[in-house]
Amino acid sequence: MDLQTIYSRYLECTAPVIDSREVEKDCMFFALRGENFNGNHFAGEAIQKGARYALVDDPLLANSRGCILVKDTLDLMQKLANLHRKNLPVQVLAITGSNGKTTTKELIYRILASEHPILATQKNYNNHIGVPLTLLRLTHHHNYAVVEMGANHRGEIRLLCEIADPDFGIITNIGKAHLEGFGSFEGVIQAKSELYDHICSREGIIFYNSDNKLLQDLLNDRSCQTYGYGTSPQAFCSGSITRHTPFLEIQSNELKLKTRLIGDYNFENLMAALCVAKYTGISKESVHKAIYNYIPDNNRSQVIQTDTNEIILDAYNANPTSMKAALENFARLERKNKTLILGDMFELGTYSLQEHRQIIETLQSMKFHHVFLIGDHFFTQAGNTIHAFRQTDEFMKWLKDHPIRNSSILIKGSRGMALEKLVEML
Numbered sequence: 001m002d003l004q005t006i007y008s009r010y011l012e013c014t015a016p017v018i019d020s021r022e023v024e025k026d027c028m029f030f031a032l033r034g035e036n037f038n039g040n041h042f043a044g045e046a047i048q049k050g051a052r053y054a055l056v057d058d059p060l061l062a063n064s065r066g067c068i069l070v071k072d073t074l075d076l077m078q079k080l081a082n083l084h085r086k087n088l089p090v091q092v093l094a095i096t097g098s099n100g101k102t103t104t105k106e107l108i109y110r111i112l113a114s115e116h117p118i119l120a121t122q123k124n125y126n127n128h129i130g131v132p133l134t135l136l137r138l139t140h141h142h143n144y145a146v147v148e149m150g151a152n153h154r155g156e157i158r159l160l161c162e163i164a165d166p167d168f169g170i171i172t173n174i175g176k177a178h179l180e181g182f183g184s185f186e187g188v189i190q191a192k193s194e195l196y197d198h199i200c201s202r203e204g205i206i207f208y209n210s211d212n213k214l215l216q217d218l219l220n221d222r223s224c225q226t227y228g229y230g231t232s233p234q235a236f237c238s239g240s241i242t243r244h245t246p247f248l249e250i251q252s253n254e255l256k257l258k259t260r261l262i263g264d265y266n267f268e269n270l271m272a273a274l275c276v277a278k279y280t281g282i283s284k285e286s287v288h289k290a291i292y293n294y295i296p297d298n299n300r301s302q303v304i305q306t307d308t309n310e311i312i313l314d315a316y317n318a319n320p321t322s323m324k325a326a327l328e329n330f331a332r333l334e335r336k337n338k339t340l341i342l343g344d345m346f347e348l349g350t351y352s353l354q355e356h357r358q359i360i361e362t363l364q365s366m367k368f369h370h371v372f373l374i375g376d377h378f379f380t381q382a383g384n385t386i387h388a389f390r391q392t393d394e395f396m397k398w399l400k401d402h403p404i405r406n407s408s409i410l411i412k413g414s415r416g417m418a419l420e421k422l423v424e425m426l
Contacts, residue, residue, distance in 0.1 A: 003076070003079055004083075006068060009052075009053055009068065010053075012026070012053075013028040015027045015136075016028055016077070016133055016137065017030070017046070018032050018129070020042035020045050020046045020049065023046045023050060025050040026051070026052045027051050027052065028051065028052060028053050029046035029047070029051040029053070029055065030073055031043045031054060031056040031057065032073055033057070033074070038058075039056075039073070040057065040058035043056050043058075043061055043067055044064060047064075047065055047066040047067070051066065053067070053068055054066055054067045055067075055068050055076060056070070056073065057070055057071060074128070077129075077132050077133075078128070078159075080132070080136065081135040081136050082162070082163050084135060084136055085145075086165065088140060088142070089140070090138055090142050090143065091143065091144050091145070091167045091168065092144075092147055092166040093144065093146050093166060093167070093168040094149055094166035094168070094170070095147070095149065095169075095172065096148070096149040096150070096151065096169075096171055096195050097172030098172075098173055098174055098176070098177040098321055099172060099175055099177070099319070099321055099325070100172040100266070100268065100269045101148055101149075102148060103261075103266060103269045103301070104170065104269040104272050105146055107270065107272075107290075107291065107294060108146050108273045108276050108277075110291070110293070110294050111277045111282055112146065112276070112280065112282065114282065114286035114287075114289065114290045115283070116144055117142050117143055117144075118146065119137060119144075119145045119146075120145070120146040121134050121146065121148040124150075126147075126150035127156075128163075131147060131164055135163065145164075147166065151191050151192075152181035152182070153178075153181040154182060154187055154191045155191070155194070157192065157195050158197075158198065161194065161199075165198075165202070166204065168199070168204055168276075169196065169204065169205075169207070170206070170207045170272055170276075171193075171215060172209075172272065173209070173215075174188055175188070175319060175320070176188070176320040176355065177322075178319070179347070179348045179351045180351075183349075189214070193218050196219065203223065205225055205279070206219065206224045207225050207226075207276060209227055209271065209272070210234065210235050211228040211229055225275055225279050226275070227239075227272060227274065236279070237252060237271060238252065239255075239270075239274065241264060242256070244264060244332065244333070245262075245334055246303075247259050248262070248264070248267065248270070250267065250270060252274050253278075254284075255274070255288070257270070257291050258292050259292065259294070260293075260294060260303075261296065262303055263326065264332070265322075265329060266301070273291070274287065298316060299415075301314050304423060306423070306426055308405045308426070309406070309407050309409050310335070310407075310409070311426055312410045312411065313419075314326055314410070314411065315343070315411050315412065315417070315418075315419035316415055317414055318345045318412055319347075319348075320345060320358065323345060323359055324359065324362060327363055327410075330410045331367075331368075336406075336407075336408065337369045337370075337406055337407040338369050338409075339369055339370040339371075339404055339408065340363065340368045340372065340410050341374065341410065341413075341419065342359070342374065342378065342412055343375050343378075343392065343413020343417030344375025344378055344413060344414060344416075345359075345377070345413070346415075353377065353381065356378050357381045359378075360378070360381055360382065370387070370407070371386050372386075372388070372395060373386055373387070373388040373389070374388070374389045374391070374394075374395050374419070375391075395422070396422065399422070399425045399426075403425075404426055411423075
């Protein structure tokens, strides 16, 4: 069966589904394979639960009820998503970057959604599976799609761009993230720039921070709409921070905005969203409301007030760039009894010990009431002057006998450290 015929079958369906536990009536089930699973084993179950069709790549299912046999289910899903995207009058904005891409995506989504039908990446669906799933949920009613793109090796952003074919693009920043997969910081630069290459090949628009020299060097004379600090008069959209605490307040052109965001590092995310808002003609009133109503969640710079402590929970992910920014911001905050709980940063490969050592050197120059480090990499570098633990559970046991009270606490680390478990004890 050719792609166009399969697409006509997809248009009969209500939604794409890859988990048989989430099957809904008349959806299309994509039987994907992985290292530890084979979706073909659940195709029959999906049909029984109400899926209209199941896309499979196991020849044994060729004549099974509702099954459509293809050579490679994932490859077909990606091609189907690209065809679906091209058949709809929707403009796609792609966002990538080492830090801040999810927050920037959420801000832009809320701003555009205030005046347009829009679809955006949900959860952490920002990879070779998540991006096509997002695109396949588009309908004729949507004007925009905001698609987050993550990557941990070169060529991945290029693939995602081939699938989503974005009209607009934003690289929030380029930092030391996923060095293990990229090989070096130069590898990160090359990988992220794949977005710029694609946008320019289709004569699209790039939104970028004109204060970021690295991004500027990548752009040359490409078509851009710029944002930046008030000291950047050439920027299409410029602004400045007017208040740092308890939450950021900013002045951008004629807009004065209050936010529920903590951390100066969020200024660039806000400016990117405001640049898109200005370019697309969103009203000031809608921008005001959308930004003020956005409250971070999912362990991303969440501010949590417990009975005894104030917690800044930033435990969704961590890399050397975001860790340093979080430390510098926490050091600037006017708080008493500032306590730092840091977890290991993952996917740094041969750079791991060096980068963890540099973080320790950075925090030693700052004045925090207490510092706790968790994870093998931090533990081996900590020495005898800093409380260090190999595992999160080990630190939790210590907390039972040494409770922390009346403190402002920053919790920052990679997702695999599961530092969010500490909140219930603080």
